[in-house]
Amino acid sequence: MTNILVIHGPNLNLLGTREPELYGADTLETINQNLSKVAQQKGVTLQTYQSNTEGDIVSCVQQAAEKEVEFIIINPAAYTHTSVAIRDAFLATRIPFIEVHLSNVYAREEFRTHSYLSDLAVGVISGFGKNSYLLAFEAAIIQCKKSAT
Numbered sequence: 001m002t003n004i005l006v007i008h009g010p011n012l013n014l015l016g017t018r019e020p021e022l023y024g025a026d027t028l029e030t031i032n033q034n035l036s037k038v039a040q041q042k043g044v045t046l047q048t049y050q051s052n053t054e055g056d057i058v059s060c061v062q063q064a065a066e067k068e069v070e071f072i073i074i075n076p077a078a079y080t081h082t083s084v085a086i087r088d089a090f091l092a093t094r095i096p097f098i099e100v101h102l103s104n105v106y107a108r109e110e111f112r113t114h115s116y117l118s119d120l121a122v123g124v125i126s127g128f129g130k131n132s133y134l135l136a137f138e139a140a141i142i143q144c145k146k147s148a149t
């Protein structure tokens with residue numbers, strides 16, 4: 001069975017109250033529930049994880065390789081723009097992934113236009129609010145099916 005992991009980075013636990021004009025009014029729990037519904041419909045195994053700590057995200061990516069996760073969707077949040085360690089975890093495990101952002105990072109401050117992960121990602125989805133995750137999930141399922149054939 002297709003096994004997909006969704007990782008949410010720092011401050012995304014505050015969705016719903018955190019800058020709702022930028023990130024929307026939905027909580028992380030609602031976003032995860034919406035993904036779970038799609039996972040059930042599509043017969044895909046979904047795990048979700050959130051951490052505010054860089055090292056925990058590195059460990060999560062490492063452990064994903066041991067748990068035979070096929071594909072990762074990650075919103076690295078602020079670590080997008082800073083984390084060589086998360087980049088190295090993806091280089092080490094070679095698990096394919098999609099980078100997701102709720103906001104359009106290219107329409108914001110200059111420092112948000114640089115990502116330590118984008119060039120390693122299968123693709124990047126940015127700017128569609130909670131739908132960024134749903135679009136990434138659809139794309140991840142398509143990618144998994146492709147590599148199964």
Ligand code: DQA
Nearest residue numbers: 075076077078101102103112
């Ligand atoms: C974000 C964009 C990042 O620049 C920011 O640090 C976040 C959220 C997004 O989903 O739009 O925390 O990843």
